[in-house]
Amino acid sequence: MVSLDAYLKQHPEKQLTVVDGFLLRADPYGVMAEVLKNMHAPHDDATLDKVVRNWDPKTTRSISDAIPVTGSAYIKKVTNSTGYTPPLDITPPLDNFPPGIQEHLIETVMPAFIDFLRWPHRAGPKTLEELQTILNKKCGEFSVKPEEQQELEKTFGKKIADISLEEINPVTAYALVASLDRNELNDTSLQNITQKLSQLREQFPPHNKAFNIIDRIISGHDKPGGDVTITRIDDGHQKGKGAAI
């Protein structure tokens, strides 16, 4: 078993940066600028353009070299990409999952997800205001494929220019807001976070079960990024808590 927390305490020269897949695709310039900065790599406009939307085909070719293109629709999609695509997958309600998978999601994967979101070095927005700017982005601002546009407009009953990322990903939005570091915030900022969480609850009742789980996980923590444990199991058997990755 490897405790990241313990390992990184022993090796302060090492830094783990957590990247959330939603933020990465919703705000690739912001997240990648921070990632490159953390790597002490150049993060000028030209470099950012290269890593966000002008990928050299040889970089994606290294994926298809490792996993043949014909082997997976997903790999084929990534291999043909030249940049990040927006996060337009609609979050399913928790009850859609069969009971066993649901239990796994609640008991194992979600706590680890929240642990990592609260990690001190998570790339991306750190304040509610910064986060809200990203959550408010409308799908119309992105390059959307016709079939995606059709599905989104059918599901939400309005034009993509009016559908926000928050509406598509309300659980992610709730998790990100709830995981913001509240230390050293003044009363107004704390109140704004509480208000935002209440607003998400009112706006997206089908996800209240997930919101309750997030609240329960957060209330069990006393410090952000505390004690993240990665459990490695070589023989396929569960051996401990926190086995999400």
Added chain:
Amino acid sequence: MRSLLFIRIIQKLISDMADTEAYEELKKLVKNGDLSITYIDAPPRTASSPFYASLANVHDVGLYEPLLEHSGKEFTYILEKFEEAKEKDAGKKPVKIVIKEIAKHVSSDNLEKIMSLADNFFVVMRDPHLQLESLVRRWANDLAFGTKVADHLSKEEVWERAEQVEQLLKNGGMRVARESRGDFLKPVGEV
């Protein structure tokens, strides 16, 4: 039969020793500033592949999920790739390598070794609702059309098959269930 087993054990020991030597060599290269490693660790379906593709643009060598494929010779493989890059450009210092791996493919031992080599270490996560839905979609499609052909099923059809997927995970044993094993998705019903 016994001598065949003996030969295999000896071969494995030699291979392990060679890989340990390769790891020690990589450590020296990192220490001397000849090599810089960025490591990305992630569960499947978290956007870690696009993240890898993106970062590969600012590295000299990209190694996509190499550890399972080269199991037992992981560090030998990484060293080979370093040497290939050095052959192309002898003056390159450091040679920058980015490695992306699915977390469950990496043993505790290897994770610690990679952490000790890596200058930059990233974990990619994603809302488990979307991540697990994506995995259920993968498995449902595998069940319907054979392994990893394509995602042909509509969302409704995927959810119709979700219980079938769960049943498959409970029973285990099939190839598609392999992705559920290890430390990412605990086999449902198995304690």
